[in-house]
Amino acid sequence: xxxxxxxxxxxxxxxxxTAARLFSQHGYxxxxxxxxxxxxxxxxxxxxxxxxxxxxxxxxxLGRTLEPYYIDVGDIGSLDEYEQIxxxxxxxxxxxxxxxxxxxxxxxxxxxxxxxxxxxSHVNRLYSLFREMxxxxxxxxxxxxxxxxxxxxxxxxxxxxTALDGILMEQFLNQATPTNTSEELLEHLKNTALxxxxx
Amino acid sequence: xxxxxxxxxxxxxxxxxTAARLFSQHGYxxxxxxxxxxxxxxxxxxxxxxxxxxxxxxxxxLGRTLEPYYIDVGDIGSLDEYEQIxxxxxxxxxxxxxxxxxxxxxxxxxxxxxxxxxxxSHVNRLYSLFREMxxxxxxxxxxxxxxxxxxxxxxxxxxxxTALDGILMEQFLNQATPTNTSEELLEHLKNTALxxxxx
DNA sequence: GTCTATATACAGATAGAC
DNA sequence: GTCTATCTGTATATAGAC
Numbered sequence: 001x002x003x004x005x006x007x008x009x010x011x012x013x014x015x016x017x018t019a020a021r022l023f024s025q026h027g028y029x030x031x032x033x034x035x036x037x038x039x040x041x042x043x044x045x046x047x048x049x050x051x052x053x054x055x056x057x058x059x060x061x062l063g064r065t066l067e068p069y070y071i072d073v074g075d076i077g078s079l080d081e082y083e084q085i086x087x088x089x090x091x092x093x094x095x096x097x098x099x100x101x102x103x104x105x106x107x108x109x110x111x112x113x114x115x116x117x118x119x120x121s122h123v124n125r126l127y128s129l130f131r132e133m134x135x136x137x138x139x140x141x142x143x144x145x146x147x148x149x150x151x152x153x154x155x156x157x158x159x160x161x162t163a164l165d166g167i168l169m170e171q172f173l174n175q176a177t178p179t180n181t182s183e184e185l186l187e188h189l190k191n192t193a194l195x196x197x198x199x
Numbered sequence: 200x201x202x203x204x205x206x207x208x209x210x211x212x213x214x215x216x217t218a219a220r221l222f223s224q225h226g227y228x229x230x231x232x233x234x235x236x237x238x239x240x241x242x243x244x245x246x247x248x249x250x251x252x253x254x255x256x257x258x259x260x261l262g263r264t265l266e267p268y269y270i271d272v273g274d275i276g277s278l279d280e281y282e283q284i285x286x287x288x289x290x291x292x293x294x295x296x297x298x299x300x301x302x303x304x305x306x307x308x309x310x311x312x313x314x315x316x317x318x319x320s321h322v323n324r325l326y327s328l329f330r331e332m333x334x335x336x337x338x339x340x341x342x343x344x345x346x347x348x349x350x351x352x353x354x355x356x357x358x359x360x361t362a363l364d365g366i367l368m369e370q371f372l373n374q375a376t377p378t379n380t381s382e383e384l385l386e387h388l389k390n391t392a393l394x395x396x397x398x
Numbered sequence: 399g400t401c402t403a404t405a406t407a408c409a410g411a412t413a414g415a416c
Numbered sequence: 417g418t419c420t421a422t423c424t425g426t427a428t429a430t431a432g433a434c
Binding site for chain 1: 420421
Protein backbone atom coordinates (compact mmCIF):
# COMPACT_ATOMS: atom_id res chain seq x y z
CA UNK A 1 0.00 0.00 0.00
CA UNK A 2 2.26 2.73 -1.29
CA UNK A 3 1.48 6.13 0.12
CA UNK A 4 -0.83 7.91 -2.26
CA UNK A 5 0.28 11.09 -3.90
CA UNK A 6 -1.38 14.21 -2.54
CA UNK A 7 -5.10 14.22 -3.24
CA UNK A 8 -5.19 10.46 -3.91
CA UNK A 9 -4.32 8.31 -6.86
CA UNK A 10 -6.37 8.74 -10.02
CA UNK A 11 -5.72 5.29 -11.45
CA UNK A 12 -6.44 3.55 -8.18
CA UNK A 13 -9.67 5.49 -7.98
CA UNK A 14 -10.72 4.48 -11.47
CA UNK A 15 -10.08 0.84 -10.64
CA UNK A 16 -12.16 1.17 -7.49
CA UNK A 17 -15.08 2.85 -9.23
CA THR A 18 -15.05 0.28 -12.02
CA ALA A 19 -14.87 -2.59 -9.57
CA ALA A 20 -17.73 -1.21 -7.47
CA ARG A 21 -19.90 -0.99 -10.56
CA LEU A 22 -19.06 -4.44 -11.92
CA PHE A 23 -19.34 -6.25 -8.59
CA SER A 24 -22.77 -4.72 -8.05
CA GLN A 25 -23.90 -5.71 -11.52
CA HIS A 26 -22.53 -9.23 -11.78
CA GLY A 27 -21.58 -10.23 -8.26
CA TYR A 28 -18.20 -11.21 -6.89
CA UNK A 29 -17.95 -14.63 -8.51
CA UNK A 30 -18.86 -13.43 -11.96
CA UNK A 31 -16.53 -10.49 -12.03
CA UNK A 32 -13.05 -11.73 -13.00
CA UNK A 33 -10.16 -9.38 -12.53
CA UNK A 34 -9.60 -9.53 -16.26
CA UNK A 35 -12.94 -7.79 -16.74
CA UNK A 36 -12.20 -5.08 -14.21
CA UNK A 37 -8.85 -4.61 -15.89
CA UNK A 38 -10.39 -4.26 -19.35
CA UNK A 39 -13.08 -1.82 -18.27
CA UNK A 40 -10.72 0.26 -16.17
CA UNK A 41 -8.17 0.12 -19.01
CA UNK A 42 -5.33 -1.21 -16.91
CA UNK A 43 -3.58 -4.56 -16.60
CA UNK A 44 -4.56 -7.24 -14.11
CA UNK A 45 -1.15 -6.95 -12.52
CA UNK A 46 -1.70 -3.29 -11.80
CA UNK A 47 -4.91 -4.03 -9.94
CA UNK A 48 -3.02 -6.48 -7.77
CA UNK A 49 -0.32 -3.95 -7.20
CA UNK A 50 -2.85 -1.43 -5.84
CA UNK A 51 -4.84 -4.05 -3.92
CA UNK A 52 -3.39 -7.07 -2.20
CA UNK A 53 -5.92 -9.54 -3.58
CA UNK A 54 -9.30 -9.75 -5.26
CA UNK A 55 -10.94 -10.00 -1.85
CA UNK A 56 -9.14 -6.86 -0.78
CA UNK A 57 -10.38 -5.01 -3.87
CA UNK A 58 -13.89 -6.23 -3.11
CA UNK A 59 -13.85 -4.89 0.43
CA UNK A 60 -12.61 -1.53 -0.76
CA UNK A 61 -15.24 -1.36 -3.48
CA LEU A 62 -17.98 -2.26 -1.00
CA GLY A 63 -17.04 0.70 1.13
CA ARG A 64 -17.76 2.90 -1.84
CA THR A 65 -21.04 1.17 -2.57
CA LEU A 66 -22.17 1.71 1.01
CA GLU A 67 -21.44 5.44 1.01
CA PRO A 68 -25.01 6.55 0.23
CA TYR A 69 -26.36 4.21 2.91
CA TYR A 70 -27.19 6.63 5.67
CA ILE A 71 -30.39 8.27 6.84
CA ASP A 72 -31.15 11.94 6.43
CA VAL A 73 -34.57 12.61 7.92
CA GLY A 74 -34.36 16.38 7.63
CA ASP A 75 -36.41 18.48 10.05
CA ILE A 76 -38.68 15.63 10.98
CA GLY A 77 -38.97 16.80 14.56
CA SER A 78 -41.13 19.72 13.54
CA LEU A 79 -43.86 17.48 12.14
CA ASP A 80 -46.67 15.90 14.10
CA GLU A 81 -46.46 12.15 14.64
CA TYR A 82 -48.87 11.34 11.86
CA GLU A 83 -46.76 13.17 9.31
CA GLN A 84 -43.53 11.81 10.76
CA ILE A 85 -44.58 8.27 10.01
CA UNK A 86 -45.65 9.11 6.49
CA UNK A 87 -42.36 10.86 5.94
CA UNK A 88 -40.31 7.95 7.24
CA UNK A 89 -42.13 5.42 5.11
CA UNK A 90 -41.70 7.56 2.01
CA UNK A 91 -38.02 8.08 2.73
CA UNK A 92 -37.41 4.36 3.01
CA UNK A 93 -39.29 3.65 -0.17
CA UNK A 94 -37.57 6.35 -2.14
CA UNK A 95 -34.14 5.32 -0.96
CA UNK A 96 -34.58 1.78 -2.18
CA UNK A 97 -36.01 3.02 -5.46
CA UNK A 98 -33.08 5.36 -5.99
CA UNK A 99 -30.48 2.72 -5.13
CA UNK A 100 -32.08 -0.30 -6.75
CA UNK A 101 -28.88 -1.72 -8.15
CA UNK A 102 -26.88 -1.78 -4.98
CA UNK A 103 -29.85 -2.68 -2.78
CA UNK A 104 -30.39 -5.78 -4.87
CA UNK A 105 -26.68 -6.56 -4.65
CA UNK A 106 -26.54 -6.21 -0.87
CA UNK A 107 -29.78 -8.10 -0.41
CA UNK A 108 -28.33 -10.88 -2.52
CA UNK A 109 -25.22 -11.11 -0.38
CA UNK A 110 -27.23 -11.20 2.81
CA UNK A 111 -29.60 -13.87 1.55
CA UNK A 112 -26.74 -16.04 0.33
CA UNK A 113 -24.90 -15.40 3.58
CA UNK A 114 -21.86 -14.16 1.74
CA UNK A 115 -21.93 -10.59 3.03
CA UNK A 116 -18.84 -9.48 4.98
CA UNK A 117 -19.52 -8.61 8.62
CA UNK A 118 -18.87 -4.99 7.83
CA UNK A 119 -21.87 -4.95 5.49
CA UNK A 120 -24.33 -6.81 7.69
CA SER A 121 -23.50 -4.64 10.67
CA HIS A 122 -23.84 -1.46 8.63
CA VAL A 123 -27.21 -2.52 7.22
CA ASN A 124 -28.47 -3.75 10.58
CA ARG A 125 -27.48 -0.49 12.20
CA LEU A 126 -29.41 1.50 9.62
CA TYR A 127 -32.36 -0.80 9.95
CA SER A 128 -32.46 -0.51 13.73
CA LEU A 129 -32.14 3.23 13.56
CA PHE A 130 -35.07 3.44 11.23
CA ARG A 131 -37.22 1.15 13.34
CA GLU A 132 -36.38 3.17 16.43
CA MET A 133 -37.52 6.37 14.78
CA UNK A 134 -40.81 4.77 13.87
CA UNK A 135 -41.22 3.41 17.37
CA UNK A 136 -40.49 6.77 18.88
CA UNK A 137 -43.05 8.54 16.70
CA UNK A 138 -45.72 6.03 17.65
CA UNK A 139 -44.88 6.25 21.33
CA UNK A 140 -45.06 10.03 21.26
CA UNK A 141 -48.35 9.98 19.43
CA UNK A 142 -49.77 7.60 21.99
CA UNK A 143 -48.55 9.62 24.95
CA UNK A 144 -49.98 12.89 23.71
CA UNK A 145 -53.31 11.37 22.77
CA UNK A 146 -53.17 11.58 18.99
CA UNK A 147 -52.95 7.81 18.69
CA UNK A 148 -54.92 5.11 20.46
CA UNK A 149 -53.79 4.32 23.98
CA UNK A 150 -53.55 0.59 23.24
CA UNK A 151 -51.05 0.80 20.37
CA UNK A 152 -47.96 -1.37 20.73
CA UNK A 153 -45.20 0.95 19.51
CA UNK A 154 -42.54 -1.70 19.02
CA UNK A 155 -44.82 -4.21 17.32
CA UNK A 156 -46.61 -1.65 15.19
CA UNK A 157 -43.32 -0.15 14.07
CA UNK A 158 -41.90 -3.57 13.23
CA UNK A 159 -45.00 -4.50 11.27
CA UNK A 160 -44.94 -1.33 9.22
CA UNK A 161 -41.31 -1.97 8.45
CA THR A 162 -41.83 -5.57 7.39
CA ALA A 163 -44.75 -4.63 5.17
CA LEU A 164 -42.50 -2.04 3.61
CA ASP A 165 -39.80 -4.64 3.09
CA GLY A 166 -42.29 -6.97 1.47
CA ILE A 167 -43.40 -4.31 -1.00
CA LEU A 168 -39.85 -3.54 -1.90
CA MET A 169 -38.83 -7.13 -2.24
CA GLU A 170 -41.61 -7.87 -4.64
CA GLN A 171 -40.00 -5.39 -6.96
CA PHE A 172 -36.93 -7.60 -7.00
CA LEU A 173 -38.78 -10.83 -7.70
CA ASN A 174 -41.54 -10.80 -10.23
CA GLN A 175 -42.60 -7.30 -11.18
CA ALA A 176 -44.95 -7.04 -8.20
CA THR A 177 -48.54 -8.08 -8.57
CA PRO A 178 -49.98 -7.83 -12.03
CA THR A 179 -52.94 -5.75 -10.84
CA ASN A 180 -51.43 -3.52 -8.17
CA THR A 181 -48.40 -1.32 -8.53
CA SER A 182 -45.97 -0.87 -5.70
CA GLU A 183 -47.09 2.71 -5.36
CA GLU A 184 -50.70 1.68 -4.80
CA LEU A 185 -49.59 -0.83 -2.19
CA LEU A 186 -47.47 1.77 -0.48
CA GLU A 187 -50.42 4.15 -0.24
CA HIS A 188 -52.59 1.37 1.09
CA LEU A 189 -49.99 0.53 3.70
CA LYS A 190 -49.80 4.11 4.91
CA ASN A 191 -53.58 4.44 4.99
CA THR A 192 -54.30 1.24 6.87
CA ALA A 193 -51.39 1.61 9.28
CA LEU A 194 -52.33 5.14 10.20
CA UNK A 195 -56.01 4.34 10.39
CA UNK A 196 -55.18 1.71 12.94
CA UNK A 197 -53.01 4.03 15.00
CA UNK A 198 -55.36 6.99 15.17
CA UNK A 199 -57.68 7.24 18.13
CA UNK B 200 -29.41 -40.65 -21.76
CA UNK B 201 -29.40 -44.44 -21.63
CA UNK B 202 -32.78 -45.94 -20.94
CA UNK B 203 -33.08 -46.56 -17.22
CA UNK B 204 -33.56 -50.06 -15.92
CA UNK B 205 -37.05 -50.86 -14.69
CA UNK B 206 -37.96 -48.78 -11.63
CA UNK B 207 -35.23 -46.19 -12.35
CA UNK B 208 -31.53 -46.10 -11.71
CA UNK B 209 -30.38 -46.15 -8.11
CA UNK B 210 -27.00 -44.54 -8.68
CA UNK B 211 -28.42 -41.81 -10.85
CA UNK B 212 -30.95 -41.12 -8.11
CA UNK B 213 -28.29 -40.87 -5.43
CA UNK B 214 -26.35 -38.39 -7.54
CA UNK B 215 -29.48 -36.34 -8.04
CA UNK B 216 -30.38 -36.27 -4.34
CA THR B 217 -26.83 -35.36 -3.36
CA ALA B 218 -26.66 -32.63 -5.97
CA ALA B 219 -30.01 -31.16 -4.90
CA ARG B 220 -28.79 -30.97 -1.31
CA LEU B 221 -25.41 -29.48 -2.10
CA PHE B 222 -26.65 -26.94 -4.62
CA SER B 223 -29.21 -25.71 -2.09
CA GLN B 224 -26.59 -25.44 0.62
CA HIS B 225 -23.73 -23.85 -1.27
CA GLY B 226 -25.20 -22.60 -4.52
CA TYR B 227 -24.30 -23.52 -8.07
CA UNK B 228 -20.97 -21.76 -8.26
CA UNK B 229 -19.67 -23.17 -5.01
CA UNK B 230 -20.62 -26.75 -5.67
CA UNK B 231 -17.91 -28.33 -7.85
CA UNK B 232 -18.69 -31.67 -9.42
CA UNK B 233 -15.81 -33.11 -7.45
CA UNK B 234 -17.77 -32.44 -4.26
CA UNK B 235 -20.94 -34.00 -5.58
CA UNK B 236 -18.86 -36.97 -6.69
CA UNK B 237 -17.26 -37.40 -3.28
CA UNK B 238 -20.51 -37.11 -1.33
CA UNK B 239 -22.41 -39.38 -3.69
CA UNK B 240 -19.43 -41.78 -3.68
CA UNK B 241 -19.01 -41.93 -7.43
CA UNK B 242 -16.50 -40.53 -9.87
CA UNK B 243 -16.89 -37.19 -11.60
CA UNK B 244 -16.92 -38.99 -14.93
CA UNK B 245 -19.92 -41.02 -13.91
CA UNK B 246 -21.91 -37.89 -13.09
CA UNK B 247 -21.19 -36.60 -16.57
CA UNK B 248 -22.19 -39.92 -18.04
CA UNK B 249 -25.61 -39.70 -16.39
CA UNK B 250 -26.02 -35.97 -17.05
CA UNK B 251 -24.81 -34.14 -20.12
CA UNK B 252 -23.24 -31.25 -18.22
CA UNK B 253 -23.16 -29.56 -14.85
CA UNK B 254 -25.94 -27.25 -15.98
CA UNK B 255 -28.00 -30.27 -16.95
CA UNK B 256 -27.49 -31.81 -13.53
CA UNK B 257 -28.49 -28.53 -11.94
CA UNK B 258 -31.78 -28.35 -13.82
CA UNK B 259 -32.61 -31.92 -12.89
CA UNK B 260 -31.78 -31.29 -9.23
CA LEU B 261 -33.92 -28.15 -9.20
CA GLY B 262 -36.92 -30.16 -10.27
CA ARG B 263 -36.47 -32.27 -7.19
CA THR B 264 -36.04 -29.26 -4.95
CA LEU B 265 -39.29 -27.78 -6.24
CA GLU B 266 -41.33 -30.91 -5.59
CA PRO B 267 -42.70 -29.81 -2.18
CA TYR B 268 -43.63 -26.42 -3.64
CA TYR B 269 -47.35 -26.79 -3.98
CA ILE B 270 -50.31 -25.66 -1.89
CA ASP B 271 -52.51 -28.00 0.10
CA VAL B 272 -55.14 -25.93 1.83
CA GLY B 273 -57.18 -28.90 3.07
CA ASP B 274 -60.91 -28.37 3.70
CA ILE B 275 -60.60 -24.62 3.83
CA GLY B 276 -63.99 -24.12 2.19
CA SER B 277 -65.77 -25.26 5.31
CA LEU B 278 -64.34 -22.44 7.43
CA ASP B 279 -65.76 -18.96 7.70
CA GLU B 280 -63.80 -16.20 6.01
CA TYR B 281 -62.17 -15.03 9.22
CA GLU B 282 -60.72 -18.47 9.88
CA GLN B 283 -59.81 -18.98 6.23
CA ILE B 284 -57.50 -16.00 6.31
CA UNK B 285 -55.86 -17.10 9.54
CA UNK B 286 -55.39 -20.55 8.10
CA UNK B 287 -53.84 -19.27 4.88
CA UNK B 288 -51.41 -17.02 6.70
CA UNK B 289 -50.35 -19.84 9.00
CA UNK B 290 -49.89 -22.23 6.09
CA UNK B 291 -47.63 -19.80 4.30
CA UNK B 292 -45.59 -19.18 7.40
CA UNK B 293 -45.22 -22.83 8.25
CA UNK B 294 -44.25 -23.78 4.75
CA UNK B 295 -41.38 -21.33 4.67
CA UNK B 296 -40.30 -22.42 8.14
CA UNK B 297 -40.32 -26.08 7.12
CA UNK B 298 -38.43 -25.45 3.87
CA UNK B 299 -36.03 -22.81 5.05
CA UNK B 300 -33.03 -24.17 3.21
CA UNK B 301 -34.55 -24.33 -0.21
CA UNK B 302 -36.60 -21.17 0.22
CA UNK B 303 -33.42 -19.26 0.93
CA UNK B 304 -31.79 -20.90 -2.09
CA UNK B 305 -34.63 -20.02 -4.45
CA UNK B 306 -34.93 -16.52 -3.06
CA UNK B 307 -31.22 -16.08 -3.63
CA UNK B 308 -31.51 -17.14 -7.27
CA UNK B 309 -34.42 -14.80 -7.88
CA UNK B 310 -32.74 -11.83 -6.25
CA UNK B 311 -29.53 -12.41 -8.18
CA UNK B 312 -31.57 -12.95 -11.35
CA UNK B 313 -29.94 -16.30 -11.94
CA UNK B 314 -33.07 -18.42 -11.57
CA UNK B 315 -34.04 -20.48 -14.62
CA UNK B 316 -37.40 -19.51 -16.15
CA UNK B 317 -38.81 -22.79 -14.96
CA UNK B 318 -38.25 -21.73 -11.35
CA UNK B 319 -39.54 -18.18 -11.57
CA SER B 320 -42.70 -19.28 -13.33
CA HIS B 321 -43.31 -22.04 -10.78
CA VAL B 322 -42.85 -19.68 -7.87
CA ASN B 323 -44.92 -16.92 -9.44
CA ARG B 324 -47.72 -19.37 -10.13
CA LEU B 325 -47.79 -20.45 -6.48
CA TYR B 326 -47.64 -16.89 -5.32
CA SER B 327 -50.54 -15.81 -7.51
CA LEU B 328 -52.59 -18.77 -6.43
CA PHE B 329 -52.09 -17.89 -2.82
CA ARG B 330 -52.95 -14.25 -3.31
CA GLU B 331 -56.09 -15.20 -5.20
CA MET B 332 -57.26 -17.39 -2.34
CA UNK B 333 -56.78 -14.53 0.08
CA UNK B 334 -58.60 -12.14 -2.24
CA UNK B 335 -61.46 -14.55 -2.62
CA UNK B 336 -61.86 -14.99 1.13
CA UNK B 337 -61.94 -11.23 1.65
CA UNK B 338 -64.42 -10.71 -1.17
CA UNK B 339 -66.72 -13.37 0.22
CA UNK B 340 -66.53 -11.92 3.70
CA UNK B 341 -67.39 -8.51 2.36
CA UNK B 342 -70.31 -9.76 0.31
CA UNK B 343 -71.92 -11.67 3.16
CA UNK B 344 -71.48 -8.85 5.64
CA UNK B 345 -68.83 -10.30 7.93
CA UNK B 346 -66.28 -7.78 6.76
CA UNK B 347 -66.59 -4.07 6.20
CA UNK B 348 -68.20 -3.05 2.97
CA UNK B 349 -65.34 -0.73 2.07
CA UNK B 350 -62.55 -3.34 2.11
CA UNK B 351 -60.43 -3.51 -1.01
CA UNK B 352 -60.01 -7.26 -1.50
CA UNK B 353 -57.12 -7.13 -3.94
CA UNK B 354 -55.20 -4.45 -2.07
CA UNK B 355 -55.84 -5.92 1.37
CA UNK B 356 -54.80 -9.37 0.18
CA UNK B 357 -51.65 -8.01 -1.40
CA UNK B 358 -50.78 -6.08 1.74
CA UNK B 359 -51.22 -9.09 3.99
CA UNK B 360 -49.02 -11.08 1.67
CA THR B 361 -46.26 -8.49 1.54
CA ALA B 362 -46.26 -8.12 5.30
CA LEU B 363 -45.94 -11.88 5.52
CA ASP B 364 -43.04 -11.78 3.07
CA GLY B 365 -41.36 -9.12 5.10
CA ILE B 366 -41.58 -11.16 8.29
CA LEU B 367 -40.17 -14.18 6.55
CA MET B 368 -37.40 -12.29 4.87
CA GLU B 369 -36.21 -10.82 8.12
CA GLN B 370 -35.48 -14.34 9.20
CA PHE B 371 -33.07 -14.61 6.30
CA LEU B 372 -31.28 -11.36 7.02
CA ASN B 373 -30.44 -10.50 10.54
CA GLN B 374 -32.23 -12.72 13.03
CA ALA B 375 -35.33 -10.51 12.94
CA THR B 376 -35.67 -7.72 15.45
CA PRO B 377 -33.87 -8.18 18.71
CA THR B 378 -36.97 -7.48 20.76
CA ASN B 379 -39.73 -9.15 18.77
CA THR B 380 -39.76 -12.70 17.52
CA SER B 381 -41.21 -13.60 14.16
CA GLU B 382 -44.03 -15.41 15.90
CA GLU B 383 -45.05 -12.29 17.78
CA LEU B 384 -45.00 -10.31 14.59
CA LEU B 385 -47.06 -12.94 12.82
CA GLU B 386 -49.70 -12.78 15.55
CA HIS B 387 -49.70 -9.03 15.39
CA LEU B 388 -50.14 -9.16 11.62
CA LYS B 389 -53.13 -11.46 11.89
CA ASN B 390 -54.70 -9.39 14.65
CA THR B 391 -54.35 -6.02 12.96
CA ALA B 392 -55.25 -7.28 9.51
CA LEU B 393 -58.40 -8.97 10.74
CA UNK B 394 -59.32 -6.10 12.99
CA UNK B 395 -59.25 -3.86 9.97
CA UNK B 396 -61.38 -6.21 7.88
CA UNK B 397 -64.12 -6.88 10.40
CA UNK B 398 -67.20 -4.71 10.28
C1' DG C 399 -22.11 -48.34 -15.83
C1' DT C 400 -18.13 -47.22 -13.70
C1' DC C 401 -13.51 -46.16 -13.35
C1' DT C 402 -8.53 -43.63 -14.05
C1' DA C 403 -6.09 -40.55 -16.65
C1' DT C 404 -6.01 -36.62 -19.39
C1' DA C 405 -7.31 -32.52 -22.18
C1' DT C 406 -8.59 -27.84 -22.04
C1' DA C 407 -9.76 -23.47 -20.18
C1' DC C 408 -9.53 -19.85 -17.15
C1' DA C 409 -9.10 -18.01 -12.71
C1' DG C 410 -5.97 -15.38 -9.19
C1' DA C 411 -1.48 -14.25 -8.24
C1' DT C 412 3.76 -13.51 -9.00
C1' DA C 413 8.36 -12.20 -11.45
C1' DG C 414 10.79 -9.06 -13.38
C1' DA C 415 11.65 -5.49 -17.17
C1' DC C 416 10.88 -0.63 -17.95
C1' DG D 417 3.34 2.74 -11.38
C1' DT D 418 2.64 0.09 -15.16
C1' DC D 419 3.40 -3.45 -18.22
C1' DT D 420 4.10 -8.59 -20.43
C1' DA D 421 4.93 -13.14 -19.51
C1' DT D 422 4.37 -16.88 -16.57
C1' DC D 423 3.26 -19.87 -12.59
C1' DT D 424 -0.11 -22.58 -10.17
C1' DG D 425 -4.38 -24.22 -8.89
C1' DT D 426 -8.85 -25.85 -9.92
C1' DA D 427 -12.90 -26.34 -12.79
C1' DT D 428 -15.64 -28.82 -16.53
C1' DA D 429 -15.46 -32.18 -19.70
C1' DT D 430 -13.52 -36.14 -22.65
C1' DA D 431 -10.96 -40.65 -23.91
C1' DG D 432 -10.64 -45.01 -23.38
C1' DA D 433 -9.89 -49.31 -20.40
C1' DC D 434 -12.64 -52.61 -17.81
